[in-house]
């Protein structure tokens with residue numbers, strides 16, 4: 001285990017361990033969330049279901065909840081029976097912390113955790129969007145801001161970053177992570193860890209990150225959430241494990257195990273993953289928490305006979321903390337006393353948990369001060385500016401026929417689609433502590449940026465559309481801006497879709513708008529790649545805004561007006577049709593790559609490749625690559641490429657470097673991202689971009705996890721997307 005505490009701190013952890021009873025130790029391994037008691041006649045789970053299936057409205061649900069009381073487990077905390085809680089109100093945090101620190105026998109502080117996935121008060125674009133900014137400095141700054149805001153609310157532990165490499169857009173959780181590429185995912189991971197964890201100038205400024213979902217969850221079969229995962233081990237090592245390994249290397253303090261099984265063993269009880277790979281090979285020093293209820297679900301999964309058995313298996317596998325089932329709290333003592341779980345397993349888990357608490361400064365500073373609590377009552381400008389910057393950099397221009405965009409400020413804009421006026425949908429899935437007053441809707445942003453904007457709701461992702469209103473929009477506008485896509489609830493957890501075209505009747509709405517004869521700009525707000533073959537064929541301009549966060553309106557309006565030149569790229573390929581999923585650029589070579597000829601790897605009724613590939617995104621200017629040079633210099637490949645801004649606007653191009661191992665002892669991907677760099681180019685300007693790529697990054701893992709560097713031919717690609725690249729070949733000996 002890596003040393004992350006001072007000697008004195010480590011000694012304090014050991015001293016506590018000596019003093020703790022078995023009950024107190026197991027208490028540390030127990031995470032609770034407030035349970036809802038009273039105020040309604042049906043179980044809480046059913047109440048949620050009633051709201052989800054429409055038997056009660058959101059408002060009715062809200063009223064019921066307001067009249068319900070919550071049990072915060074005060075008695076268990078007092079007895080030392082709780083190590084962690086999910087709470088986000090700082091007053092409550094202090095109240096519960098006081099019980100732990102002042103009324104429990106050993107005064108061990110609680111660690112409060114929460115799903116702070118893409119911002120706390122300042123909600124930034126969803127991760128798949130932010131990753132498309134290809135900007136590690138931005139990734140780090142948004143994480144640092146989120147850490148400060150949440151710590152001011154007593155939340156010292158983020159269940160983030162989500163690092164699942166995800167290649168099937170049907171899976172709703174593609175929204176939560178950095179997309180399909182392990183290298184971009186790893187850079188995202190490292191930056192997020194630095195941002196969340198590294199500012200130790202005050203305990204107000206950092207939190208513990210939680211890497212999730214360890215591991216392989218992004219590969220759930222058929223994109224259906226919680227489904228099974230089977231994969232060859234070389235794919236595991238070379239793709240799915242990589243962002244986790246990078247984040248551990250960067251110092252990540254906690255990890256959450258995934259719900260799924262990996263090759264037959266649920267991650268929750270997977271000793272190979274938790275002990276051998278994570279704790280032993282990667283040297284992870286922190287603790288592992290289960291996903292919600294996952295230990296119990298091992299019984300349903302059919303890997304444990306009952307809850308006692310599930311607790312034993314999880315503990316032995318290296319699961320340090322139980323999220324939400326109380327199985328550890330209720331059964332682990334007996335399992336230790338009967339010799340089924342060695343005491344050393346418990347000690348190790350508790351040592352890890354106490355280490356993280358110590359590292360967080362919770363022993364010395366367990367409370368949130370009054371002053372800190374008030375710090376973000378009103379969001380400082382610096383925070384909203386960062387949210388706007390992140391949104392602007394994440395927006396991707398997918399199509400711009402005849403340069404319809406940007407739109408001059410004095411043109412009459414018919415703004416269509418109910419998503420345009422929403423303050424709630426713009427923030428996307430997993431937005432925790434946002435406040436409506438912080439959110440700028442598309443409508444508000446457009447009105448502030450343009451002189452003539454008229455709103456025509458016409459319809460949205462759910463429900464009917466209004467044909468006559470759509471026709472009126474055409475009568476009014478010089479340009480129609482149609483904001484269509486998905487609600488926030490259509491992506492994220494438990495939100496897989498079997499058809500990833502624009503949902504509901506929005507396509508029909510689009511057709512009516514097109515029939516008006518006015519130029520239509522389609523602005524998409526969604527949490528996953530969509531299948532847009534129809535839109536690509538017929539709609540002249542398409543802007544992918546994703547769920548852009550609290551500054552959605554300002555960011556989008558500035559992109560549409562040209563105040564901002566779009567620079568976002570896709571972190572995930574877009575299929576033309578749902579049936580092509582999973583679609584990703586870095587797929588394996590086959591013996592019969594898809595081509596016009598029939599007996600090749602292709603569909604009869606779909607294009608050969610993605611509609612928009614990874615790394616793709618247009619700009620209001622154009623870029624040209626030339627002069628790719630690759631030279632071997634000892635252990636390094638020196639790669640240089642020229643990139644010119646050939647248009648009439650300043651912009652920032654994302655220069656992408658890919659490689660291919662042409663022949664190896666295992667089949668390798670057709671391309672793999674190795675580096676990227678954002679380059680600012682004034683109109684007409686040309687720059688040379690250099691990459692020094694260590695040759696030892698050209699290797700790969702075999703099915704046993706051995707890293708191999710094999711002599712032979714390599715192709716080096718540089719360009720502005722994974723599809724449009726220059727290429728050179730070089731033969732290497734290692």
Ligand code: NOJ
Nearest residue numbers: 115159212213291292493
């Ligand atoms: C389930 C989700 O899978 C996970 O991402 C989340 O952190 C936990 N629940 C806690 O809310």
